[in-house]
Amino acid sequence: MSNETKDFYNYQFPSSFSLYDMMNLPTSAPSSYGNNGFDLSSYSFTDCLQSSPGAYDSLLQKNFGLSPSSSEVFNSSIDQESKRDVSNDVTGETPTRVSAPSSSSEADHPGEDSGKSQIRKRELAEDGGEENQNSKKVGKTKKNEEKKQREPRVSFMTKSEVDHLEDGYRWRKYGQKAVKNSPYPSRSYYRCTTQKCNVKKRVERSFQDPTVVITTYEGQHNHPIPTNLRGNSAAAAMYSDFMTPRSFTHDMFRTAAYTSGGSVEGALDYGYGQSVYGSVNANPNSSHQNYHQGGEYELLKEILPSIFFKQEH
DNA sequence: CGATTTTGACCCGCGC
DNA sequence: GCGCGGGTCAAAATCG
Numbered sequence: 001m002s003n004e005t006k007d008f009y010n011y012q013f014p015s016s017f018s019l020y021d022m023m024n025l026p027t028s029a030p031s032s033y034g035n036n037g038f039d040l041s042s043y044s045f046t047d048c049l050q051s052s053p054g055a056y057d058s059l060l061q062k063n064f065g066l067s068p069s070s071s072e073v074f075n076s077s078i079d080q081e082s083k084r085d086v087s088n089d090v091t092g093e094t095p096t097r098v099s100a101p102s103s104s105s106e107a108d109h110p111g112e113d114s115g116k117s118q119i120r121k122r123e124l125a126e127d128g129g130e131e132n133q134n135s136k137k138v139g140k141t142k143k144n145e146e147k148k149q150r151e152p153r154v155s156f157m158t159k160s161e162v163d164h165l166e167d168g169y170r171w172r173k174y175g176q177k178a179v180k181n182s183p184y185p186s187r188s189y190y191r192c193t194t195q196k197c198n199v200k201k202r203v204e205r206s207f208q209d210p211t212v213v214i215t216t217y218e219g220q221h222n223h224p225i226p227t228n229l230r231g232n233s234a235a236a237a238m239y240s241d242f243m244t245p246r247s248f249t250h251d252m253f254r255t256a257a258y259t260s261g262g263s264v265e266g267a268l269d270y271g272y273g274q275s276v277y278g279s280v281n282a283n284p285n286s287s288h289q290n291y292h293q294g295g296e297y298e299l300l301k302e303i304l305p306s307i308f309f310k311q312e313h
Numbered sequence: 314c315g316a317t318t319t320t321g322a323c324c325c326g327c328g329c
Numbered sequence: 330g331c332g333c334g335g336g337t338c339a340a341a342a343t344c345g
Contacts, residue, residue, distance in 0.1 A: 175336065176320075187335090193317090
């Protein structure tokens, strides 16, 4: 981590800190963004969060007593959409997408339902629809009703050399597909091995930045972590904070993210309530206290500025 | 030997 | 209707 970045951590944000303000911070944004104008179209979320891993580190330490591993989350999003959007973020897509997801909902949900109905058809055609097997896939038969019942999704961008980050849960790989337009091999599909838990996750490497792994979780675990939380990956901590009941709900986050009604303007406003950007290097204790004062909510708000959230409907 | 991964086939939605 | 891309299945292979 560069000294410049560290300086950035120590910067005391004004109470009404905004994305625009950020552009004028000393050393925070890449020079390519220009000194005067702030070009939304060229500003990537990645760049933004890359500047704030300090807060993330604190989260890790606070919640898990972990120190950051070799991998670090520097971008994330709660999303009902495909990671396609995340990828776009990396490329510096305009944040407009944040509040206008409809434009790219193409890869959204077909996954589950399609696959299930597919089986049904296969069975009907071949076995004549055996009941036994069906029972196992009955859940899929109800597809129509719950057709579009979407699972909450969370995407993380993690700087890591390993594709599959240890997050404490056990996963079974059930598929792999080549990603078009990507020099990097493929996207992997995993399912939680715990029976009755249908949480899925997708892992792929950003072709924009090969060092970055994009992990997308879908659904919520209905069971505790089966193994000791020895996995000290960034994704584990982030995912836990998003998806575990004792922490924050999806809606809470959305509320936090869209205090201004979900407009683009509102979403772009970071709305940092307090200047508690912890300094990982200088004074961990004081920053830790700050986080307690602000509470997890405040902490997470810092880590995940509202522009990273995407609205669901 | 059970659990997991690999991998080709398959289905579905969508755009043309 | 066709082709494409995304997601899933499931048999075979591999692993521990």
